[in-house]
Amino acid sequence: MNTLNIKLTTLFLFLLIRTVNAQINIIPRPMEVSVSDGFFKLNNKTKIIFNQASENNALFLSAILQKGFQKKIKFKEKGNGITLILNPKLENEIGREGYLLSSTTNNIIIQGATNTGLFYGIQSFRQLLPSDFETNNYSNKTVSIPVLEIKDKPRFKWRAFMLDESRHFKGANPVKKLLDQMALLKMNVFHWHLTDDQGWRIEIKKYPNLTNIGSYRKDTQLSRKSPERVGEPHQGFYTQEQIKEIIEYANERHITIIPEIEMPGHATAAIASYPWLGVLGTTTDVSVEFGKMDDSFNVANPKVHTFLKDVLKEVFDLFPSDIVHIGGDEVRFETWENSKEIQDKIKEEGLASPVDLQLFFTNKISKFIEENNHRMMGWNEILGEKIHEWDKDNNMEVKVKLSKTAIIHFWKGSLELVNKAVTNGHQVVNSLHSMTYLDYNYKSIPLSKAYSFDPIPEGLDSKYNEQILGLGCQMWSEWIPTVKQMENQIYPRIAAYAEVGWTQKENKNYDSFIKSLIQLEKRWEQLGINYHKSFK
The missing domain is CATH 3.20.20.80 (Glycosidases)
Known part of the structure; x- marks a missing residue:
């Protein structure tokens, strides 16, 4: 492939990523977003996986999902679903308020060095849901969450x-x-x-x-x-x-x-x-x-x-x-x-x-x-x-x-x-x-x-x-x-x-x-x- 074709291909990929990322309508805009093919199918049977340290965030997330699905969301200790991970080792990378949010076709993982970081990851997840999710009936519906990875932290404290x-x-x-x-x-x-x-x-x-x-x-x-x-x-x-x-x-x-x-x-x-x-x-x-x-x-x-x-x-x-x-x-x-x-x-x-x-x-x-x-x-x-x-x-x-x-x-x-x-x-x-x-x-x-x-x-x-x-x-x-x-x-x-x-x-x-x-x-x-x- 000649130099011109490489440049055109790179430009095409860059524009493609920009176009896909523009569909991720999160305010404030995250630091890094990459989007891939496919979707995680969120429904009223999706489970929340957490440990005791992140219990308050799990309850907050459960209340959000319950508003849309009009059903109490179940918790479990492991498996597929939405997993909340408190990982203090991440502080050097994303600070105390930063978070990592990743989704595949099988699960969603939200990580933070602190519960504050986890909480902000949940706020970004909320904005991936339909705008009317928390105010309308989604009990018999499936919500598609794009496969993506977000790495984010604030500029100012x-x-x-x-x-x-x-x-x-x-x-x-x-x-x-x-x-x-x-x-x-x-x-x-x-x-x-x-x-x-x-x-x-x-x-x-x-x-x-x-x-x-x-x-x-x-x-x-x-x-x-x-x-x-x-x-x-x-x-x-x-x-x-x-x-x-x-x-x-x-x-x-x-x-x-x-x-x-x-x-x-x-x-x-x-x-x-x-x-x-x-x-x-x-x-x-x-x-x-x-x-x-x-x-x-x-x-x-x-x-x-x-x-x-x-x-x-x-x-x-x-x-x-x-x-x-x-x-x-x-x-x-x-x-x-x-x-x-x-x-x-x-x-x-x-x-x-x-x-x-x-x-x-x-x-x-x-x-x-x-x-x-x-x-x-x-x-x-x-x-x-x-x-x-x-x-x-x-x-x-x-x-x-x-x-x-x-x-x-x-x-x-x-x-x-x-x-x-x-x-x-x-x-x-x-x-x-x-x-x-x-x-x-x-x-x-x-x-x-x-x-x-x-x-x-x-x-x-x-x-x-x-x-x-x-x-x-x-x-x-x-x-x-x-x-x-x-x-x-x-x-x-x-x-x-x-x-x-x-x-x-x-x-x-x-x-x-x-x-x-x-x-x-x-x-x-x-x-x-x-x-x-x-x-x-």
Whole structure:
């Protein structure tokens, strides 16, 4: 065979493989897929083979198959069927979240170094099933699974979705529905924004007014910069028992919940509950308006520090995650400039500015968090940099250095700020607002723009790549009061962010993503999810 024929044959085989692989509609796109001739015939008699170490995954898989086949799936110790293998030796090859999925005409084998890896292998297997499998009757049908081999692992270890429930409370069932879709898409962090100016949503037993008063507001601003109001109150919060139930639900789906308890700003709901917490001394109502409020926790008052530590202790006891997000964004320093108590504290501690005082306070909170075997995370204002236009006339001098153990949640600013964070030893989660905010409309962030996001900023020295933990996409809810509106903002963009976080950069392909998304949207239709129906 001459050189030209060899090249043509190679090209033909490459295109053939690409064409076949395009039929494997898995989101996020796996690292390696090879497809061969033939099919595994899946039916209601197919058995699940597992050992005790992978029992929870076997039960999860059984529940999926039972939905479609409407019959309890049987287990056995060996033989043909769907075999789940926990193989710790695979960790060097595919990491703790990677998996191997192979199918022949006789069996399907899913392997992982950990149960998390096995779980993600099951999620890929789910997407090989018909889109309506889990919602329709397949009791007398056979499902054909192509003979294939998949080797897969994530690009980033932090693949987060954030839900703001302070502004509009959604409740346990919508949260669980979101967790289900996160699991299918291999997202592993649910960032839960539970406190802000417009509502306190988490029960703290030592301070019952936080929910007795702080979870209720009299009305709600109707639109931006408008005096118009909705005309009815808004309220809601989670008891600690309800939160424990949701945490367990997330754990079963290998999702870590990171709670956000805002401090020192975005504190109006807490201050309305206990007015001595504030700087102004005039805050008595939970805010019915959105935006940046003038009041904040009075960090010059030792009683406020005690309050915050008491709150954090209950949060530590409630959430198994070793990370707590403290917010730290959008403090209105004009209020601190005009407060004698705050100014006296700045002088007493030998600080340079209100910004310096915020860093001083943040480090104290970080130290307390670390003493309780946790780690602090906050929006990138905790670095003390000027990122807001309203700060141009404020004294922003900073002497204090932020604790290096703090995780920086980057949402606004330049590459220079990311560089400063990583060169100072910080780990970073990239949630640049212009690329990841789900409350932004589809004109601002179309699906293609969401898909194009890279958590590692262009121009960052590659030696710092490991310090970029991954990404978060944020569902802020000021103007998103209903679950239906929320779903329209989230879907399908959440699938794009899932692929950004998981799929190796060189394997990303927007056209292939769109083809796979068609299958995923059919699944959402079956589940009644109100996804946005335009790719534009």
